[in-house]
Amino acid sequence: MIGIGYDVHRLAEGESLVLGGVTIDSSMGSVAHSDGDVVLHALCDALLGAAGLGDIGEHFPDTDPRWKNAPSRMFVEHAIALLSQHGYSPVNIDITLILEAPKIKPYKDAMRNEIASMTGLPVQRISIKATTNEMIGFAGRKEGVAALCACMIKSGDNA
Numbered sequence: 420m421i422g423i424g425y426d427v428h429r430l431a432e433g434e435s436l437v438l439g440g441v442t443i444d445s446s447m448g449s450v451a452h453s454d455g456d457v458v459l460h461a462l463c464d465a466l467l468g469a470a471g472l473g474d475i476g477e478h479f480p481d482t483d484p485r486w487k488n489a490p491s492r493m494f495v496e497h498a499i500a501l502l503s504q505h506g507y508s509p510v511n512i513d514i515t516l517i518l519e520a521p522k523i524k525p526y527k528d529a530m531r532n533e534i535a536s537m538t539g540l541p542v543q544r545i546s547i548k549a550t551t552n553e554m555i556g557f558a559g560r561k562e563g564v565a566a567l568c569a570c571m572i573k574s575g576d577n578a
């Protein structure tokens with residue numbers, strides 16, 4: 420089965436920017452109830468979507484104080500546990516990050532390692548790509564950061 424996920428957070432000066440579980444050196448960061456990690460939020464929705472298990476908002480409502488400033492790793496680990504309970508495991512994960520700045524290349528391997536550690540997948544099965552938005556739209560104006568994720572899941576354990 421395949422799932423897709425998409426997430427956006429607004430950017431503001433002075434906030435921290437966490438993407439794929441990695442803190443990025445940036446003057447602007449996500450405005451969010453949690454750590455605002457759009458990569459992990461899109462990943463969560465892709466995992467849940469592949470298994471037909473709803474979305475991140477159903478499992479982690481932003482009205483619940485338990486998730487205030489929660490590290491998004493918790494959401495991914497919970498999604499993986501839910502999949503496991505239903506007999507599924509991830510096969511591969513492909514992520515596209517959309518932001519104007521800073522350059523993400525220096526952080527890609529760290530993100531892949533983080534995602535490997537929370538999903539149990541080998542890093543070779545995790546892809547992180549990044550693009551600017553050509554200075555147009557909300558991402559292009561640095562008003563927000565967005566991420567897309569596709570993932571495949573299968574029945575049974577990792578192989």
Ligand code: MG
Pocket residue numbers: 426427428455456457460
């Ligand atoms: Mg989000």
